Amino acid sequence: MSEKNILAYFKSPEEAEGVAKKLQTLRVVDMSIDRFSRYPxxxxxxxxxxxxxxxxxxxxxxxxxxxxxxxxxxxxxxxxxxxxxxxxxxxxPTGRDILLTIVVEEDSFERAMRIVEDAGGMV
Structure with missing residues (x-):
């Protein structure tokens, strides 16, 4: 079965962590939460x-x-x-500097997108 990825941006780590918990019910292959900035x-x-x-x-x-x-x-x-x-x-980067990276099985992709968007994530 093939996989799909989602890059979702959030305003706080807590928002991203909340979505990550909800996504655990789906067939998640890999997931990470990172903060990025203008300089490495x-x-x-x-x-x-x-x-x-x-x-x-x-x-x-x-x-x-x-x-x-x-x-x-x-x-x-x-x-x-x-x-x-x-x-x-x-x-x-202002506002949405938290990146939630999600890799899911293809059959869970649409549901994962709905969860992210309903929680206010920007895809």
Whole structure:
């Protein structure tokens, strides 16, 4: 039997977890919940106090926080909005930054889609 996948976006991990529990009644092959951001890495950590000499990078100065990965900090510093000459015009992911990835058997696909959409997931 073939499989189908669903990528559903939610506003909070709790919303996605609620849908994941409901989907357990179906023939789910694989499922995961992840948060994504504009920059790769494990995310942000700590607040930065530039007047206290706590500024470690350009991205720390412009975004008000330090990024946990070196690659992420480099990408953030290279962003057009970091220079102050542009807002970048694209913005980051806002609102729906939780991704529920579902792989189901083909005969359960329509029901899984209904469960996701009824719970407010964006497919």
């Amino acid at each position: 890495g494990t995310g942000l950590y700590g607040s930065v106090l530039p007047f206290a000499g706590d500024m470690v990078s350009l991205s720390a100065a412009t975004f008000g926080t330090s990024l946990s990965g070196e690659s992420s900090a480099i990408l953030a510093a290279a962003d057009p909005s970091s220079s102050g000459m542009s807002d970048g015009g694209q913005g980051g």
